[in-house]
Amino acid sequence: MTTTTSNRRASAKIPAPVHVARKARSAKVAFDEIGAQAVFYRNTIAEIPIALKLYRRETLRLLAEVSMGSGALAVIGGTVVIVGFLTLSAGATVAVQGYSSLGDIGVEALTGFFAAFVNVRIAAPVVAGIGLAATIGAGATAQIGAMRISEEIDALEVIGVRSVPYLASTRVVAGMIVIIPLYSVAVLASFLASRTATVVIYGQSAGVYDHYFATFLVPSDLLWSFLQATLMALVVMLIHTYFGYTASGGPAGVGEAVGRAVRASLAAVVMVTLMVSLAVYGTSGNFNFAG
Template sequence: MTVKPATFPGAGALRETGKLFALGLDTTRAVFRRPFQVREFIQQCWFIASVTILPTALVSIPFGAVIALQLGSLTRQIGAQSFTGAASVLAIIQQASPIVTALLIAGAGGSAICADLGSRKIRDEIDAMEVLGVSPIQRLVVPRVLASMLISLLLNGMVSVVGVLGGYFFNVILQGGTPGAYLASFSALAQLPDLWISEIKAVIFGFLAGIVAAYRGLNPGSGPKGVGDAVNQSVVITFLLLFFVNFVLTTLYLQLVPAKGM
């Protein structure tokens, strides 16, 4: 008589979470091993940048404009127009910029990574590499994850600049804001840690997007349909993780870093 192991609701999800965490640890350790796949890393950086830079630039303009217009209307209602610049810029840099960057990295770059690894898996290329003694994590996963982190960091800076300029333009032109007050409030309340937390978020979000895409790509279902399902799952899981991690990082930052006063 065979005794089946005890199961409980959510055991499958917990097991998958553990495997994802284990892949993250293995990838982190593999970063420091040699040889490092420099050519693969450069190719992945170029690919991710090529599929995300234009959508990111186009999305950052209306994103910054919407935040500036909304906050401009709100501050006008309560008689605090002089704080429009600070509120808009801080919201864009701390929250909107890393989130927009990560969503596009996961949606465009992450889905492509998952599809590539998934197709390799169903063609038994991953198994063949393991038979030959080649680590798929060091050869395929590490360059893709590092590329996601680097491009996410760079695109976050671009989104911050474009979003701030777009918010400035729409606030001053459409809402009749004062350019001097917009810039003065920003310089009075913004501080260097606001930029650091934005860049830290971008790196962490890029790591999550790359790891989730690699994990689902290395563990697809059978056939092309399984790869397609894995791509969809990787995007959804990444989005959920991004918003949760963003909440945790924002809470820690607001608790640990004192705000700058006027």
């Protein structure tokens, strides 16, 4: 018993050079992963023209699938439906919090301003990005990952089909196209929910709400918001196609790839929101409180 305990203690005391070597190997693996992702993203974007030229039918099929779903999911589980419900909830929450908080200081009439400001710049883009990652992105990772572990991607290469433009570039194109009507639905749903909650539930005058909403809704902010949503779609689809394309380890590996992709894309959505906000609004915020 004493000998065993001493052996365990000796094995637990790993020399410092071994720790350094392990950390160096871990850092190398992390940098290799970043490099592999960068190369895949570059190839995927560069081969978009090939996807549009050679695989137009596949692009159209994916466009229909990611927008309205397929089979039974087309009724209740399409991306448009899911993002619409998410942004309805977000818009209603903005109205509830705005009316309650502004009512504490006696300016609940400014709820329309609050809805126009928060929905366009924060709530609708972030919620749409989350919905995109949870629906289109996760589905793309699962589909491509299943093809990888069943060696279908290798079969595509054997018969002369270029796997990256066929599997990744087509999905990136579909995601960036579908995000425009998808985000339009998201913005309209958030506006509708905010107005309904404020006017119908809290009983504020519709004229007061519409006045402040129209006064502080800046058209250029809407355009920047659409650009932000498009960048989110690009980043989300690149991340999810990469993790699906490089999945390994059988069905369990596909599930792990989906989880890693969703975590990475959710972090990327927040980072895109931060970067666009800093680039567009900066420190001034492009905001003039008047009227």
